[in-house]
Amino acid sequence: MAFTERSAAARRAILAAARDSFATTGYEQSTIRSIAAAAGVHSSMVIRYFGSKSELFVATVADEAPVPEVGDLDDFGARFARRFVEYWEGSHCTGPGALLRVAPTHPDHAAQVQAVFDRLIADPVRAALADDPDVERRVALLVATAVGFVYTRHILRLEPIASLPPAALIPALAGTLQAHLTGALDEPPGAGRDQGRGRE
Incomplete structure:
Protein backbone atom coordinates (compact mmCIF):
# COMPACT_ATOMS: atom_id res chain seq x y z
CA MET A 1 0.00 0.00 0.00
CA LYS A 53 -4.76 -6.68 16.25
CA SER A 54 -2.54 -9.69 15.64
CA GLU A 55 -1.08 -8.19 12.46
CA LEU A 56 -0.68 -4.83 14.21
CA PHE A 57 1.32 -6.51 16.96
CA VAL A 58 3.64 -8.14 14.42
CA ALA A 59 4.07 -4.77 12.72
CA THR A 60 5.05 -3.05 15.99
CA VAL A 61 7.79 -5.61 16.56
CA ALA A 62 9.01 -5.62 12.97
CA ASP A 63 9.03 -1.82 12.96
CA GLU A 64 12.02 -1.99 15.31
CA ALA A 65 13.51 -5.06 13.66
CA PRO A 66 16.80 -6.13 15.25
CA VAL A 67 17.89 -7.95 12.12
CA PRO A 68 20.19 -6.06 9.73
CA GLU A 69 20.07 -6.63 6.02
CA VAL A 70 21.68 -9.98 5.33
CA GLY A 71 24.33 -8.32 3.13
CA ASP A 72 27.72 -10.01 3.32
CA LEU A 73 27.06 -13.53 4.58
CA ASP A 74 30.51 -13.88 6.14
CA ASP A 75 29.85 -11.43 8.97
CA PHE A 76 26.08 -11.78 9.27
CA GLY A 77 26.32 -13.75 12.53
CA ALA A 78 28.20 -10.95 14.30
CA ARG A 79 25.93 -8.20 12.99
CA PHE A 80 22.78 -10.16 13.78
CA ALA A 81 23.93 -11.13 17.29
CA ARG A 82 24.81 -7.56 18.29
CA ARG A 83 21.52 -6.04 17.15
CA PHE A 84 19.47 -8.95 18.48
CA VAL A 85 21.03 -8.85 21.95
CA GLU A 86 20.79 -5.05 22.12
CA TYR A 87 17.14 -5.21 21.05
CA TRP A 88 16.13 -7.69 23.73
CA GLU A 89 18.09 -5.85 26.42
CA GLY A 90 15.97 -2.74 25.70
CA SER A 91 12.94 -1.70 27.72
CA HIS A 92 10.75 -1.65 24.58
CA CYS A 93 10.57 -5.46 24.60
CA THR A 94 7.94 -5.63 27.35
CA GLY A 95 5.19 -6.36 24.82
CA PRO A 96 7.00 -9.09 22.86
CA GLY A 97 8.23 -10.59 26.13
CA ALA A 98 4.69 -10.83 27.49
CA LEU A 99 3.54 -12.57 24.32
CA LEU A 100 6.38 -15.09 24.50
CA ARG A 101 5.45 -15.95 28.09
CA VAL A 102 1.94 -17.07 27.16
CA ALA A 103 2.69 -18.54 23.73
CA PRO A 104 3.42 -22.13 24.93
CA THR A 105 -0.15 -22.51 26.21
CA HIS A 106 -1.97 -20.36 23.64
CA PRO A 107 -1.79 -21.63 20.03
CA ASP A 108 -2.94 -18.29 18.61
CA HIS A 109 -0.14 -16.47 20.44
CA ALA A 110 2.34 -19.09 19.26
CA ALA A 111 1.28 -18.31 15.70
CA GLN A 112 2.02 -14.63 16.35
CA VAL A 113 5.48 -15.50 17.66
CA GLN A 114 6.07 -17.50 14.48
CA ALA A 115 4.93 -14.54 12.39
CA VAL A 116 7.25 -12.15 14.26
CA PHE A 117 10.34 -14.31 13.81
CA ASP A 118 9.45 -15.09 10.21
CA ARG A 119 9.25 -11.35 9.51
CA LEU A 120 12.51 -10.56 11.30
CA ILE A 121 14.65 -13.58 10.39
CA ALA A 122 13.16 -16.11 8.01
CA ASP A 123 12.03 -13.84 5.20
CA PRO A 124 15.32 -11.94 4.69
CA VAL A 125 17.41 -15.11 4.99
CA ARG A 126 15.23 -16.94 2.47
CA ALA A 127 15.72 -14.05 0.06
CA ALA A 128 19.49 -13.98 0.55
CA LEU A 129 19.90 -17.77 0.21
CA ALA A 130 17.27 -18.40 -2.43
CA ASP A 131 19.58 -20.79 -4.35
CA ASP A 132 20.75 -22.74 -1.29
CA PRO A 133 19.03 -26.16 -1.13
CA ASP A 134 19.46 -26.10 2.67
CA VAL A 135 17.82 -22.71 3.14
CA GLU A 136 14.81 -24.02 5.09
CA ARG A 137 17.04 -25.96 7.48
CA ARG A 138 19.19 -22.89 7.98
CA VAL A 139 16.14 -20.72 8.65
CA ALA A 140 14.77 -23.24 11.16
CA LEU A 141 18.07 -23.36 13.05
CA LEU A 142 18.41 -19.57 13.11
CA VAL A 143 14.88 -19.11 14.44
CA ALA A 144 15.32 -21.88 17.03
CA THR A 145 18.55 -20.30 18.27
CA ALA A 146 17.01 -16.82 18.48
CA VAL A 147 13.87 -18.00 20.28
CA GLY A 148 15.91 -20.23 22.60
CA PHE A 149 18.15 -17.32 23.56
CA VAL A 150 15.17 -15.11 24.43
CA TYR A 151 13.45 -17.79 26.51
CA THR A 152 16.61 -18.78 28.35
CA ARG A 153 17.71 -15.25 29.27
CA HIS A 154 14.53 -13.19 29.44
CA ILE A 155 11.62 -15.55 30.11
CA LEU A 156 12.95 -18.49 32.16
CA ARG A 157 16.02 -16.55 33.35
CA LEU A 158 18.17 -19.67 33.51
CA GLU A 159 21.66 -19.29 34.92
CA PRO A 160 24.36 -18.58 34.03
CA ILE A 161 22.94 -17.08 30.81
CA ALA A 162 20.56 -14.78 32.69
CA SER A 163 23.39 -13.05 34.55
CA LEU A 164 26.00 -12.81 31.82
CA PRO A 165 26.71 -9.29 30.56
CA PRO A 166 25.55 -8.61 26.99
CA ALA A 167 29.15 -8.20 25.83
CA ALA A 168 29.81 -11.84 26.74
CA LEU A 169 26.70 -13.10 24.97
CA ILE A 170 27.24 -11.45 21.61
CA PRO A 171 30.35 -13.35 20.40
CA ALA A 172 29.00 -16.73 21.55
CA LEU A 173 25.66 -16.17 19.86
CA ALA A 174 27.40 -14.82 16.75
CA GLY A 175 29.40 -18.01 16.23
CA THR A 176 26.34 -20.23 16.48
CA LEU A 177 24.29 -18.08 14.13
CA GLN A 178 27.10 -17.90 11.58
CA ALA A 179 27.48 -21.67 11.61
CA HIS A 180 23.76 -22.11 10.97
CA LEU A 181 23.85 -19.63 8.10
CA THR A 182 26.99 -20.64 6.23
CA GLY A 183 28.37 -23.80 7.84
CA ALA A 184 28.16 -27.38 6.57
CA LEU A 185 24.97 -28.69 8.18
CA ASP A 186 25.68 -32.40 7.86
CA GLU A 187 29.01 -32.48 9.71
CA PRO A 188 29.02 -34.48 12.98
CA PRO A 189 29.51 -32.58 16.27
CA GLY A 190 33.10 -31.45 16.71
CA ALA A 191 33.96 -31.70 13.02
CA GLY A 192 34.68 -28.80 10.73
CA ARG A 193 35.85 -26.21 13.23
CA ASP A 194 36.32 -23.74 10.40
CA GLN A 195 33.09 -21.76 10.20
CA GLY A 196 33.75 -20.35 6.77
CA ARG A 197 31.24 -20.39 4.04
CA GLY A 198 31.20 -24.19 4.05
CA ARG A 199 29.51 -24.36 0.66
CA GLU A 200 32.44 -23.98 -1.70
Missing part, protein backbone atom coordinates in the same frame (compact mmCIF):
# COMPACT_ATOMS: atom_id res chain seq x y z
CA ALA A 2 1.38 3.39 -1.00
CA PHE A 3 1.14 5.99 1.75
CA THR A 4 0.54 9.71 1.38
CA GLU A 5 2.30 12.00 3.87
CA ARG A 6 -0.90 12.23 5.89
CA SER A 7 -1.58 8.49 5.92
CA ALA A 8 2.06 7.76 6.74
CA ALA A 9 1.78 10.06 9.76
CA ALA A 10 -1.39 8.28 10.87
CA ARG A 11 0.30 4.92 10.47
CA ARG A 12 3.25 6.05 12.60
CA ALA A 13 0.87 7.32 15.27
CA ILE A 14 -0.98 3.99 15.31
CA LEU A 15 2.27 2.04 15.63
CA ALA A 16 3.45 4.26 18.49
CA ALA A 17 0.13 3.94 20.32
CA ALA A 18 0.04 0.19 19.78
CA ARG A 19 3.61 -0.29 20.97
CA ASP A 20 2.84 1.65 24.16
CA SER A 21 -0.42 -0.22 24.75
CA PHE A 22 1.09 -3.68 24.24
CA ALA A 23 3.96 -2.81 26.58
CA THR A 24 1.90 -1.26 29.38
CA THR A 25 -1.50 -2.93 29.12
CA GLY A 26 -0.59 -6.26 27.57
CA TYR A 27 -1.68 -7.89 24.36
CA GLU A 28 -4.93 -9.37 25.67
CA GLN A 29 -6.20 -6.15 27.23
CA SER A 30 -5.21 -3.90 24.33
CA THR A 31 -8.03 -3.22 21.87
CA ILE A 32 -8.21 -1.74 18.40
CA ARG A 33 -10.57 0.92 19.75
CA SER A 34 -8.26 2.00 22.59
CA ILE A 35 -5.22 2.05 20.32
CA ALA A 36 -7.06 4.11 17.73
CA ALA A 37 -8.19 6.59 20.40
CA ALA A 38 -4.63 6.98 21.68
CA ALA A 39 -3.42 7.56 18.12
CA GLY A 40 -6.16 10.10 17.44
CA VAL A 41 -7.68 8.16 14.55
CA HIS A 42 -10.84 6.18 13.88
CA SER A 43 -10.62 2.44 14.59
CA SER A 44 -11.42 1.72 10.93
CA MET A 45 -8.05 3.23 9.99
CA VAL A 46 -6.26 0.69 12.17
CA ILE A 47 -8.03 -2.12 10.34
CA ARG A 48 -7.35 -0.48 6.99
CA TYR A 49 -3.61 -0.16 7.56
CA PHE A 50 -2.93 -3.31 9.60
CA GLY A 51 -5.85 -5.71 9.18
CA SER A 52 -6.17 -7.03 12.74
Whole structure:
Protein backbone atom coordinates (compact mmCIF):
# COMPACT_ATOMS: atom_id res chain seq x y z
CA MET A 1 0.00 0.00 0.00
CA ALA A 2 1.38 3.39 -1.00
CA PHE A 3 1.14 5.99 1.75
CA THR A 4 0.54 9.71 1.38
CA GLU A 5 2.30 12.00 3.87
CA ARG A 6 -0.90 12.23 5.89
CA SER A 7 -1.58 8.49 5.92
CA ALA A 8 2.06 7.76 6.74
CA ALA A 9 1.78 10.06 9.76
CA ALA A 10 -1.39 8.28 10.87
CA ARG A 11 0.30 4.92 10.47
CA ARG A 12 3.25 6.05 12.60
CA ALA A 13 0.87 7.32 15.27
CA ILE A 14 -0.98 3.99 15.31
CA LEU A 15 2.27 2.04 15.63
CA ALA A 16 3.45 4.26 18.49
CA ALA A 17 0.13 3.94 20.32
CA ALA A 18 0.04 0.19 19.78
CA ARG A 19 3.61 -0.29 20.97
CA ASP A 20 2.84 1.65 24.16
CA SER A 21 -0.42 -0.22 24.75
CA PHE A 22 1.09 -3.68 24.24
CA ALA A 23 3.96 -2.81 26.58
CA THR A 24 1.90 -1.26 29.38
CA THR A 25 -1.50 -2.93 29.12
CA GLY A 26 -0.59 -6.26 27.57
CA TYR A 27 -1.68 -7.89 24.36
CA GLU A 28 -4.93 -9.37 25.67
CA GLN A 29 -6.20 -6.15 27.23
CA SER A 30 -5.21 -3.90 24.33
CA THR A 31 -8.03 -3.22 21.87
CA ILE A 32 -8.21 -1.74 18.40
CA ARG A 33 -10.57 0.92 19.75
CA SER A 34 -8.26 2.00 22.59
CA ILE A 35 -5.22 2.05 20.32
CA ALA A 36 -7.06 4.11 17.73
CA ALA A 37 -8.19 6.59 20.40
CA ALA A 38 -4.63 6.98 21.68
CA ALA A 39 -3.42 7.56 18.12
CA GLY A 40 -6.16 10.10 17.44
CA VAL A 41 -7.68 8.16 14.55
CA HIS A 42 -10.84 6.18 13.88
CA SER A 43 -10.62 2.44 14.59
CA SER A 44 -11.42 1.72 10.93
CA MET A 45 -8.05 3.23 9.99
CA VAL A 46 -6.26 0.69 12.17
CA ILE A 47 -8.03 -2.12 10.34
CA ARG A 48 -7.35 -0.48 6.99
CA TYR A 49 -3.61 -0.16 7.56
CA PHE A 50 -2.93 -3.31 9.60
CA GLY A 51 -5.85 -5.71 9.18
CA SER A 52 -6.17 -7.03 12.74
CA LYS A 53 -4.76 -6.68 16.25
CA SER A 54 -2.54 -9.69 15.64
CA GLU A 55 -1.08 -8.19 12.46
CA LEU A 56 -0.68 -4.83 14.21
CA PHE A 57 1.32 -6.51 16.96
CA VAL A 58 3.64 -8.14 14.42
CA ALA A 59 4.07 -4.77 12.72
CA THR A 60 5.05 -3.05 15.99
CA VAL A 61 7.79 -5.61 16.56
CA ALA A 62 9.01 -5.62 12.97
CA ASP A 63 9.03 -1.82 12.96
CA GLU A 64 12.02 -1.99 15.31
CA ALA A 65 13.51 -5.06 13.66
CA PRO A 66 16.80 -6.13 15.25
CA VAL A 67 17.89 -7.95 12.12
CA PRO A 68 20.19 -6.06 9.73
CA GLU A 69 20.07 -6.63 6.02
CA VAL A 70 21.68 -9.98 5.33
CA GLY A 71 24.33 -8.32 3.13
CA ASP A 72 27.72 -10.01 3.32
CA LEU A 73 27.06 -13.53 4.58
CA ASP A 74 30.51 -13.88 6.14
CA ASP A 75 29.85 -11.43 8.97
CA PHE A 76 26.08 -11.78 9.27
CA GLY A 77 26.32 -13.75 12.53
CA ALA A 78 28.20 -10.95 14.30
CA ARG A 79 25.93 -8.20 12.99
CA PHE A 80 22.78 -10.16 13.78
CA ALA A 81 23.93 -11.13 17.29
CA ARG A 82 24.81 -7.56 18.29
CA ARG A 83 21.52 -6.04 17.15
CA PHE A 84 19.47 -8.95 18.48
CA VAL A 85 21.03 -8.85 21.95
CA GLU A 86 20.79 -5.05 22.12
CA TYR A 87 17.14 -5.21 21.05
CA TRP A 88 16.13 -7.69 23.73
CA GLU A 89 18.09 -5.85 26.42
CA GLY A 90 15.97 -2.74 25.70
CA SER A 91 12.94 -1.70 27.72
CA HIS A 92 10.75 -1.65 24.58
CA CYS A 93 10.57 -5.46 24.60
CA THR A 94 7.94 -5.63 27.35
CA GLY A 95 5.19 -6.36 24.82
CA PRO A 96 7.00 -9.09 22.86
CA GLY A 97 8.23 -10.59 26.13
CA ALA A 98 4.69 -10.83 27.49
CA LEU A 99 3.54 -12.57 24.32
CA LEU A 100 6.38 -15.09 24.50
CA ARG A 101 5.45 -15.95 28.09
CA VAL A 102 1.94 -17.07 27.16
CA ALA A 103 2.69 -18.54 23.73
CA PRO A 104 3.42 -22.13 24.93
CA THR A 105 -0.15 -22.51 26.21
CA HIS A 106 -1.97 -20.36 23.64
CA PRO A 107 -1.79 -21.63 20.03
CA ASP A 108 -2.94 -18.29 18.61
CA HIS A 109 -0.14 -16.47 20.44
CA ALA A 110 2.34 -19.09 19.26
CA ALA A 111 1.28 -18.31 15.70
CA GLN A 112 2.02 -14.63 16.35
CA VAL A 113 5.48 -15.50 17.66
CA GLN A 114 6.07 -17.50 14.48
CA ALA A 115 4.93 -14.54 12.39
CA VAL A 116 7.25 -12.15 14.26
CA PHE A 117 10.34 -14.31 13.81
CA ASP A 118 9.45 -15.09 10.21
CA ARG A 119 9.25 -11.35 9.51
CA LEU A 120 12.51 -10.56 11.30
CA ILE A 121 14.65 -13.58 10.39
CA ALA A 122 13.16 -16.11 8.01
CA ASP A 123 12.03 -13.84 5.20
CA PRO A 124 15.32 -11.94 4.69
CA VAL A 125 17.41 -15.11 4.99
CA ARG A 126 15.23 -16.94 2.47
CA ALA A 127 15.72 -14.05 0.06
CA ALA A 128 19.49 -13.98 0.55
CA LEU A 129 19.90 -17.77 0.21
CA ALA A 130 17.27 -18.40 -2.43
CA ASP A 131 19.58 -20.79 -4.35
CA ASP A 132 20.75 -22.74 -1.29
CA PRO A 133 19.03 -26.16 -1.13
CA ASP A 134 19.46 -26.10 2.67
CA VAL A 135 17.82 -22.71 3.14
CA GLU A 136 14.81 -24.02 5.09
CA ARG A 137 17.04 -25.96 7.48
CA ARG A 138 19.19 -22.89 7.98
CA VAL A 139 16.14 -20.72 8.65
CA ALA A 140 14.77 -23.24 11.16
CA LEU A 141 18.07 -23.36 13.05
CA LEU A 142 18.41 -19.57 13.11
CA VAL A 143 14.88 -19.11 14.44
CA ALA A 144 15.32 -21.88 17.03
CA THR A 145 18.55 -20.30 18.27
CA ALA A 146 17.01 -16.82 18.48
CA VAL A 147 13.87 -18.00 20.28
CA GLY A 148 15.91 -20.23 22.60
CA PHE A 149 18.15 -17.32 23.56
CA VAL A 150 15.17 -15.11 24.43
CA TYR A 151 13.45 -17.79 26.51
CA THR A 152 16.61 -18.78 28.35
CA ARG A 153 17.71 -15.25 29.27
CA HIS A 154 14.53 -13.19 29.44
CA ILE A 155 11.62 -15.55 30.11
CA LEU A 156 12.95 -18.49 32.16
CA ARG A 157 16.02 -16.55 33.35
CA LEU A 158 18.17 -19.67 33.51
CA GLU A 159 21.66 -19.29 34.92
CA PRO A 160 24.36 -18.58 34.03
CA ILE A 161 22.94 -17.08 30.81
CA ALA A 162 20.56 -14.78 32.69
CA SER A 163 23.39 -13.05 34.55
CA LEU A 164 26.00 -12.81 31.82
CA PRO A 165 26.71 -9.29 30.56
CA PRO A 166 25.55 -8.61 26.99
CA ALA A 167 29.15 -8.20 25.83
CA ALA A 168 29.81 -11.84 26.74
CA LEU A 169 26.70 -13.10 24.97
CA ILE A 170 27.24 -11.45 21.61
CA PRO A 171 30.35 -13.35 20.40
CA ALA A 172 29.00 -16.73 21.55
CA LEU A 173 25.66 -16.17 19.86
CA ALA A 174 27.40 -14.82 16.75
CA GLY A 175 29.40 -18.01 16.23
CA THR A 176 26.34 -20.23 16.48
CA LEU A 177 24.29 -18.08 14.13
CA GLN A 178 27.10 -17.90 11.58
CA ALA A 179 27.48 -21.67 11.61
CA HIS A 180 23.76 -22.11 10.97
CA LEU A 181 23.85 -19.63 8.10
CA THR A 182 26.99 -20.64 6.23
CA GLY A 183 28.37 -23.80 7.84
CA ALA A 184 28.16 -27.38 6.57
CA LEU A 185 24.97 -28.69 8.18
CA ASP A 186 25.68 -32.40 7.86
CA GLU A 187 29.01 -32.48 9.71
CA PRO A 188 29.02 -34.48 12.98
CA PRO A 189 29.51 -32.58 16.27
CA GLY A 190 33.10 -31.45 16.71
CA ALA A 191 33.96 -31.70 13.02
CA GLY A 192 34.68 -28.80 10.73
CA ARG A 193 35.85 -26.21 13.23
CA ASP A 194 36.32 -23.74 10.40
CA GLN A 195 33.09 -21.76 10.20
CA GLY A 196 33.75 -20.35 6.77
CA ARG A 197 31.24 -20.39 4.04
CA GLY A 198 31.20 -24.19 4.05
CA ARG A 199 29.51 -24.36 0.66
CA GLU A 200 32.44 -23.98 -1.70
